[in-house]
Amino acid sequence: xxxxxxxxxxxxxxxxxxxxxxxxxxxxxxxxxxxxxxxxxxxxxxxxxxxxxxxxxxxxxxxxxxxxxxxxxxxxxxxxxxxxxxxxxxxxxxxxxxxxxxxxxxxxxxxxxxxxxx
Amino acid sequence: xxxxxxxxxxxxxxxxxxxxxxxxxxxxxxxxxxxxxxxxxxxxxxxxxxxxxxxxxxxxxxxxxxxxxxxxxxxxxxxxxxxxxxxxxxxxxxxxxxxxxxxxxxx
Numbered sequence: 722x723x724x725x726x727x728x729x730x731x732x733x734x735x736x737x738x739x740x741x742x743x744x745x746x747x748x749x750x751x752x753x754x755x756x757x758x759x760x761x762x763x764x765x766x767x768x769x770x771x772x773x774x775x776x777x778x779x780x781x782x783x784x785x786x787x788x789x790x791x792x793x794x795x796x797x798x799x800x801x802x803x804x805x806x807x808x809x810x811x812x813x814x815x816x817x818x819x820x821x822x823x824x825x826x827x828x829x830x831x832x833x834x835x836x837x838x839x
Numbered sequence: 840x841x842x843x844x845x846x847x848x849x850x851x852x853x854x855x856x857x858x859x860x861x862x863x864x865x866x867x868x869x870x871x872x873x874x875x876x877x878x879x880x881x882x883x884x885x886x887x888x889x890x891x892x893x894x895x896x897x898x899x900x901x902x903x904x905x906x907x908x909x910x911x912x913x914x915x916x917x918x919x920x921x922x923x924x925x926x927x928x929x930x931x932x933x934x935x936x937x938x939x940x941x942x943x944x945x946x
Contacts, residue, residue, distance in 0.1 A: 755881040764872045765929075767881040818879070827925075827938070828876065 723749050725817050727831035734805055735839055741801045742834045744815030750795035751817035755828065756788075759812040771798045795820065805838040812836075843928060850943045857915040859940045861928035866909060868930035873902065873913050876925040876939065885926070886913070920944045 724747040734740050744754055754771040769790050770778040777790035787809075789801040798817075802809050812835050816828040842864045851857045863871075869890050874882040888895045888902045888911070895902045901914040911928050925939040 753879065757882070764870070764884045764887060765874065765882055767883060770881055816881070828882070 723817075723819060723822075723827075723829040725815065725829045725831040727813075727815055727834050729834060730832060731835045731837075733837045733839060736806055737804055739801055739803045740805055740836060741799055742813055742815075742836075744798045744800070744817070744831050746796045746817045746819070746829070749817075749819040749822050749829075751798075752795065752820045754792060754798040754815055754817045756790060756798070756800050757814045757816070759814065759833075761812075765814065768800075802836065805836070807838045810836055810838045843930070845926075845928060845938065845940045847938055848941050848943070850945060851918050853918060853920060853944055853946050855918055857913075857918045857922065857942055857944075859913045859915075859926050859928075859942065861911040861913075863909050863911065863928070863930050865930050866906065870930075871902075871904065871911050872929045873900075873911075874927040874929065876927065878924075882927065915942075918942075918944050920946055 726745045726747055728743045732740055752773050756768045757765045758768055759765050767780050768783045771790045771792040773792045773795050779785045787803055792798040812833050814833040816830045818828055845861045870887050872887045873885045875885045876882050886897050886900050886902055888904050893904055899916045903912045915922055923942055923944045925941050927939040
């Protein structure tokens, strides 16, 4: 089936540094990828919609300068948390919608990246 | 690991009620969520229920929770064409989604 990977799966960083998280669709091309974050025991919150070759669309309240999204190819989207602070510690999950082949109305989720900012 | 199951499709007539069912295996969640996915869009939180509640009503939405049977349902009253979407249930304790239920509303 359609597989989405994320790297790294866990990252610990110091406050003030930047962290890049990759989301890859392994066996399909994805025009659209989504980035979510989840605080412990809370719901997923959609952060942004990432479209290949264009600027990401951010949800209200999400700082675009803090969470930089790049969707440079049909199989890769990256989320960079810039100048990370402890309150950015969270679980970040991406999902991808296949351009063709698989069900194009289904989101395929990555396994998530746990970020801890010290 | 956690397992979440939902029926894949549901078709209702406009104005009727829709009931989407979900069973899960992880009973440790404090909250259980329902998400809605419209075509081409990301998941949006629709509603949630506290695990110590049996029922929660939120306008046209009613969530029923049977903790003993690990069964969650979402009822949409007076279903509208704008309700056509894929609905996912998810226990908060784990990030596991079923395949979702695709609701089609016939005018």
